[in-house]
Amino acid sequence: MAAVIGAWPQHERFLRNSLSDYGSQELAMVDDLARRITVLAGDRMAEVVQSYRWMCGELTKETLYFKKHDAYRLSTFADADRLVYSNRPYMKQYMEGLLCSQALWRNHSAAFLFFRTNFLSRLREGFSYLEVGPGHGLFLSVAAEQQACAQARGWDVSEESLRQTALALEALGSAHGVALEQRDVLASAAVDGELFDGIAVSEVLEHLEQPREALVSLRRRLAPEGLIFINVPLNSPAPDHIYLLRTAQDARALVEAAGLEVVDLQLAPMTGYSVAEAERQKATVSCLIIAK
Ligand SMILES: C[S@@+](CC[C@H](N)C(=O)[O-])C[C@H]1O[C@@H](n2cnc3c(N)ncnc32)[C@H](O)[C@@H]1O
Numbered sequence: 001m002a003a004v005i006g007a008w009p010q011h012e013r014f015l016r017n018s019l020s021d022y023g024s025q026e027l028a029m030v031d032d033l034a035r036r037i038t039v040l041a042g043d044r045m046a047e048v049v050q051s052y053r054w055m056c057g058e059l060t061k062e063t064l065y066f067k068k069h070d071a072y073r074l075s076t077f078a079d080a081d082r083l084v085y086s087n088r089p090y091m092k093q094y095m096e097g098l099l100c101s102q103a104l105w106r107n108h109s110a111a112f113l114f115f116r117t118n119f120l121s122r123l124r125e126g127f128s129y130l131e132v133g134p135g136h137g138l139f140l141s142v143a144a145e146q147q148a149c150a151q152a153r154g155w156d157v158s159e160e161s162l163r164q165t166a167l168a169l170e171a172l173g174s175a176h177g178v179a180l181e182q183r184d185v186l187a188s189a190a191v192d193g194e195l196f197d198g199i200a201v202s203e204v205l206e207h208l209e210q211p212r213e214a215l216v217s218l219r220r221r222l223a224p225e226g227l228i229f230i231n232v233p234l235n236s237p238a239p240d241h242i243y244l245l246r247t248a249q250d251a252r253a254l255v256e257a258a259g260l261e262v263v264d265l266q267l268a269p270m271t272g273y274s275v276a277e278a279e280r281q282k283a284t285v286s287c288l289i290i291a292k
Contacts, residue, residue, distance in 0.1 A: 001034075003041075004104065007049045011056075018106040018271040029113050033103040036138060040099060040168050048096045052104070055097025058239055066237035066282075074242050077209050081157070084240040091160040094239070098203075099136040107286040110268035111202065111231045114288045115139060118264055119198070119229040122290070126150045127197035130221065132185045132214075133204035135161045137168030143200065144174045153196075155183040185214045195223040202231035205254070206241045215258030222292070227263070230255060230289040235282045247279070251287040260291040 005012045019030065041048040065073050074080055084090055102108045123129070125148050134140040134154040144152045156162050162180050169175035185201075186208065199218050205211035211232075218228060232254075234245050245251050248267055255262055268286040269278040278285045 001104065003045050003049050004052060004100065007046065008053055011053075014271055015104055018104055018109065026113055029116060030103055030109050033109065033112060033138065036141065036172060037099055037103055040136075040171055042171070048100060051093040051096035052100035053097075054093055055101070058094075059237070062237035062239060062241075066235070070282075072237055072241050072244050074240070075209075076242065077207070080207060080240040080242055085158040085161075088160045090239075091158055092164070095136050095161060095164050099138065102136070102138050106271040107233070107268040107284060110266075111286050111288055112138070114266055114268070115200070115202070115229055115231070116142060118266075118288075119200070119227065119290055120146055122227055123148060123198040124225065128195070128223070129153070129198045129200070130155070130196040130218075131200040131202075132156075132218070133161070133201065133207070134165045134180075135203075137165035137172075139200055139202055140165060140178065141169055141172045141174040143198070144169065144176075144178050145172075150177070152178045154178065154180045155185060156180070157182065157184045185217065186210060194221065195226065196221055197223050197226045199226070199228040200231075201228065203233065205230065205232045206236060206238075206243050206245065208243055211243055212254060212258050215255060215260060219258055219260050226292065228260065228291050230287075230291065232287050232289070234285045234287055235278075236284040245287070246282070248285075248287050251289065255289055255291050262289055262291050264288075264290040 001015050102112060120143060127148055129143050129149055129152040131140045131154045133156050140154050143149055154165055162182055166180055169178055208214050232245060232251050252262055266288045267275050268288060269275050270284040273283050
């Protein structure tokens with residue numbers, strides 16, 4: 001926070017608001033996140049903070065579009081791929097920005113706490129783990145570090161994301177036993193029959209034209225008693241978001257249409273909003289789901 005406030009003092013109130021209602025246990029977990037981010041930024045902290053500020057600007061543009069048209073700007077994966085995933089410099093800044101927001105935004109840090117306390121803790125001893133779209137690598141690093149984790153895989157469509165994930169795992173000392181592959185989740189259904197005890201798909205479904213099909217193929221990869229963690233933001237305009245979910249009911253219906261059963265669902269509104277206020281104003285809410 002100090003690094004961001006130093007470069008962008010006007011953002012201080014927002015940042016303090018993001019942490020205002022956390023207790024000491026939650027703050028300790030956010031602190032651990034901040035430690036990871038500081039390690040990954042290394043001596044490039046000023047550049048990473050610039051990426052965060054740039055990303056906030058890009059998201060503001062998309063929010064203005066969303067407010068005006070009540071729709072996301074893009075609607076095809078091909079466009080998102082061309083403009084974002086395959087655009088290396090853009091993707092690099094974007095992933096660095098998201099790296100910071102993981103600790104700095106209320107809904108992102110809440111998603112991370114839910115992932116640790118509600119999801120990872122429920123996976124069996126010796127679990128195998130698959131993460132789709134690991135991006136900055138923070139979720140994958142924590143999963144791979146669990147004593148109970150026997151092996152982990154990460155699939156991402158973007159070369160730049162995979163590069164950042166690999167660097168993150170290396171820097172955090174969590175690379176052992178983790179295999180990374182460039183794969184499109186929608187093209188992966190029939191590749192092999194490996195099953196996983198835990199699957200995480202965080203901030204990915206809204207990037208897909210066919211999120212239901214992706215969930216169906218992931219459901220088929222769940223081991224008996226396996227669990228899937230889904231983090232999907234509602235009303236969340238971004239340069240690469242193409243699939244708009246407006247309510248928690250939309251998200252639940254999507255998960256159930258894929259043949260999954262919801263076992264836990266929590267809503268984490270963006271900084272400065274209650275769930276009710278966010279719904280009223282169509283502000284972003286992260287919908288956090290564990291399903292089987
Ligand atoms: C917004 S980032 C999410 C990063 C991280 N999981 C998080 O929660 O912050 C979305 C990631 O999904 C990847 N992605 C998008 N479409 C994908 C697809 N069809 N198959 C696999 N990965 C995909 C992107 O390249 C990117 O790394």
